[in-house]
Amino acid sequence: MQGIAALSWSRVNxxxxxxxxxxxxxxxxxxxSFLIFFLIPTISGLGMSLFDWDFFSDPDYxxxxxxxxxxxxxxxxxxxxxxxxxxxxxxxxNVGLGMFIAIGINSIKWRWLKAFLRTAYFIPxxxxxxxxxxxxGFLLQESTGVVNYYLTRLGIERIPWLSSxxxxxxxxxxxxxWKHVGFFTLIxxxxxxxxxxxxxxxxxxxxxxxxxxxxxxxxxxxxPSLFFSLIIALIGAFQVFESMFVLTNGGPGDAxxxxxxxxxxxxxxxxxxxxxxxxxxxxFVIILLLTVTQVRLGDxxxxxx
Amino acid sequence: MTIAAYSYGSxxxxxxxxxxxxxxxxxxxxxxxxxxxxxxxxxxLIWAVSFSxxxxxxxxxxxxxxxxxxFRLDNYHGVFERVDFLRFFLNSVFVxxxxxxxxxxxxxxxxxAFARLRFPGKRIIFILFLASMMVPQHVTLIPVFIIIRGxxxxxxxxxxxxxxxxxxxxxxxxxxxxxxxxxxxxDAAKIDGAGFLQIYWRIMLPLAGPPLATLAILxxxxxxxxxxxxxxxxxxxxxMTLPLGMIYLRGQDGVTNSGVLMxxxxxxxxxxxxxxMIFQRRLVEGVTLSGLKxx
Numbered sequence: 202m203q204g205i206a207a208l209s210w211s212r213v214n215x216x217x218x219x220x221x222x223x224x225x226x227x228x229x230x231x232x233x234s235f236l237i238f239f240l241i242p243t244i245s246g247l248g249m250s251l252f253d254w255d256f257f258s259d260p261d262y263x264x265x266x267x268x269x270x271x272x273x274x275x276x277x278x279x280x281x282x283x284x285x286x287x288x289x290x291x292x293x294x295n296v297g298l299g300m301f302i303a304i305g306i307n308s309i310k311w312r313w314l315k316a317f318l319r320t321a322y323f324i325p326x327x328x329x330x331x332x333x334x335x336x337x338g339f340l341l342q343e344s345t346g347v348v349n350y351y352l353t354r355l356g357i358e359r360i361p362w363l364s365s366x367x368x369x370x371x372x373x374x375x376x377x378x379w380k381h382v383g384f385f386t387l388i389x390x391x392x393x394x395x396x397x398x399x400x401x402x403x404x405x406x407x408x409x410x411x412x413x414x415x416x417x418x419x420x421x422x423x424x425p426s427l428f429f430s431l432i433i434a435l436i437g438a439f440q441v442f443e444s445m446f447v448l449t450n451g452g453p454g455d456a457x458x459x460x461x462x463x464x465x466x467x468x469x470x471x472x473x474x475x476x477x478x479x480x481x482x483x484x485f486v487i488i489l490l491l492t493v494t495q496v497r498l499g500d501x502x503x504x505x506x
Numbered sequence: 507m508t509i510a511a512y513s514y515g516s517x518x519x520x521x522x523x524x525x526x527x528x529x530x531x532x533x534x535x536x537x538x539x540x541x542x543x544x545x546x547x548x549x550x551l552i553w554a555v556s557f558s559x560x561x562x563x564x565x566x567x568x569x570x571x572x573x574x575x576x577f578r579l580d581n582y583h584g585v586f587e588r589v590d591f592l593r594f595f596l597n598s599v600f601v602x603x604x605x606x607x608x609x610x611x612x613x614x615x616x617x618x619a620f621a622r623l624r625f626p627g628k629r630i631i632f633i634l635f636l637a638s639m640m641v642p643q644h645v646t647l648i649p650v651f652i653i654i655r656g657x658x659x660x661x662x663x664x665x666x667x668x669x670x671x672x673x674x675x676x677x678x679x680x681x682x683x684x685x686x687x688x689x690x691x692x693d694a695a696k697i698d699g700a701g702f703l704q705i706y707w708r709i710m711l712p713l714a715g716p717p718l719a720t721l722a723i724l725x726x727x728x729x730x731x732x733x734x735x736x737x738x739x740x741x742x743x744x745x746m747t748l749p750l751g752m753i754y755l756r757g758q759d760g761v762t763n764s765g766v767l768m769x770x771x772x773x774x775x776x777x778x779x780x781x782x783m784i785f786q787r788r789l790v791e792g793v794t795l796s797g798l799k800x801x
Contacts, residue, residue, distance in 0.1 A: 217624070223702035224625030231616035231672045232631065238669045239638050242649035249648060305540050310533055318537075320786065321544035324551075327782045327789070329731035331749040332774045335756065336554050339763050347553050379547070384793060391794040440642050443733050447753065464644055469738060474648050481644040488642060 250479035256472045267479035276455065277463060277480065284459045287374060288438035294378040296430045299385025304419060306386070307393045319390065322383035330380065334447035337376050338363065366456035369449050373457050376444060385430050392426030393419070421504045428503045432495055439488050460484050551775065558582070558768040581769035588758045588766070591773065593744055594751030601663055601747055602729040605670045609725050610718055612672035617680025618706050622692065632681075635674045647738075654739060665739035666747065670729060676721045679795070683717040684710060720792040723785045730778070748774060 225232075250267055254260035271277050306318050325333065340347050341362035349359045362372045396419065404414050442461040445451060451458035460480060468477035559577045585591050619625070620632055650669060659665040687710065695705050711718075733749040740746055743754055752770060761767050782789065 220623055220702070221625035224619045224623035224628065227615040227619035227623065227702075227706070228631070230612040231635075231674075231677055234612070234669070234672045235635060235638065235674070237653060238650055239641075239646060240634070242646035242653065243638075243641060245649040246645045246647070302540065302543070305536055309537055309540075310529065311537075314537055318540050318544055319790070321547050323790065324779070324782065325547060326793075327727055327778055328775065329733065329749050329778075331731075331733050331752050332771050335752060335767060336550055336771050339557070339768065340550055340553055342763060379550075383547075387790060387793045436640075436642075440644065461644055464647075465738075468648055468651075478645075478648055481642070481647065485642055485645050489640065492640065 246478050247482060249475055250482045252475040252478075254474045256474050260475065263475070267476050268483070270476070271479055271483060276458075277460075279455050280458045280460050280463050281483075283370070283455070283457065284439055284441065284461075287370070287377075287441055287459065288435055290374045291377045291381075291438045291441070292431065292434040294374065295381045295385050295434050296427065298378065299382050299430065300389050300423065300427065302382065302386045303389030303393060304415070304423075307390060319383075319386070322386050324383065325380045326384045328380070330443040331447050333376065333380050334444045337372070337379075338448050341372060363449060364453060366453050369453055369457050373445055373448065376448070377438075377441070380444075381434075385434070388430050389423060389426050392423050396422045424503045425505065428495070428499050432492055435491055435495070436488055439484060439491075554768050554771050554775070557765055558772040560765055581765035582773070584761075584764075584766035585755065585770045585773065588761065589743065589751060589755045591751070591755075591770065594746050594748045595773075595777075597663060597745065597751075598730060598747040601666045602726055604667045605729040606722050606725045608667070608671035609673055609676050610722060613676030613721060614680050614711060614714060614718065615706070616672070616677040617682075617684050618710050620677065620681040621684035622687075622710075623702065635677065639674055643734075651738060660739060661741050661745055662739075663745060666732065666735055669735070670732075673725070676725065679721055680714065680717055683714060687713060719788050720795060723788050724792045726781070727789070 249260075251262060251264060252260040253263045253266070302318075302322060306315055309315050309318070341349075343349060343359055343361050343364050346362070348362070353359060361368050363369050400418050400422075401414060404418060409417070440461055441459050442465065445457045445459055446462060446465075449457045451462050461484070464477050464480040464484070467473045467480065558581050559579075560581075620628065654660060654665050654669070657664075657668070659668060691709055692705055695709055700708065731749060732747070736747050736750040737753075740750060743751070746754055752774065755770055756762055756767060
């Protein structure tokens, strides 16, 4: 009796062990990649921000000097401000417009029109940012661009889309919205489809009009999508790089220079590896704080069923 | 009685008609700004196409022709004269193909383990994986650069493949899917003496078609458009993928803001739009799914 129990125990144990071995085998590629390309680099990246290192000679430990220098670095502070403003406008534009386009599309009865509009707004999302930036660089030229030509036909003066500081910044935001609004539209459309139709039917029975249905049912029940959109839009916007790098190269002056652009130049142009690493840490901390704050505040306004 | 019935029917009919016209009008009113907005989405693409067929002097003609005077292919010849565009394209196909296939394998393996196998440390590893999605890639940039150089992959297409051979997002996506598969299926196979590898290969994978397709399309799209990584790791023209190749082309003589650049843009757009047309539904599902997961 005891023998049998012991035998089955060891069998169970060996089964467990086999399952565990299989488990580690199956996660091995992902785990290895995670260690080599994420965990080790993240830790050394954080550590690197405490060193002065030009890539070729030995690194010098400088404590928090890089961060102190960053707080006095006028260019960095300027790009931080640019990035924050870009994130604010691009996020509100993308998320706000995306929500209203989705509500609009959802209230249309004709299915073919719905499908067409959804596709139309989503197309730019699949085109690479580089191609989008090159295309708009061409269309938005001040004297020979098509856009300005038609504006002058409408009696509007030529707009220095890319050559004035204020307009270059606006152009970059507008192009970002052009490219990404369809993505957020899709997120909101999914949110809208998840709203049970009984709610609207009940509201109709109670005699609620279009506006009441919108403000009392649709918008409250869309808050989870809104919350999710705000979080990913902000995380993405703070890392913006490609469109400015291609379209304006940060200019005119530093009007469209972003944190990642100076980070890239410090690291791979000037080989100030430690300094660049400290910029990445600042960026990470900002993104982390914003996300945590949003999650905290989210409890107050997001409507969970 | 008949009269009453008739008049009743008529007013219902009129009400219905009124309601229909009302609904029709609100539909049109709602749709109009949305349709105009959608034109804004298409217009830049249409212009790019028309300029790519145009001739240099037409760029300064007013009004700029929406339909060029003749469909000249000069600009397209110009692209192929200046750079090895086909090479860029093939490099992109190769890199994207490898990344996509690799992710399908690694993510489904990882997803299966996290969903259906018990092993010590599973929870903590998974939480670490998820946390990594929050960290911007720029934190890891310089160390990864050093690691890739150390692997001898600098200026090598491998640099664009190896770091992307798996993804946390994909693993998560498939874990969610595999968790929905009923235990009975697996138990039956176990009784028949199937090992874990066989269960994964014979039972799990064949069921995972839809989420794998979603993952493939999302991965394909992001790998095809990846620019930052090639910018850092590739420095010779014959190793460039399309996005970086476009910047290289722009740097050539007389290309900035010319019809040649537009032709190259159109050459970029065509495969992407074909891809989009074929996989539109899956792509939309994928984005929606990733959105719902977060919400």
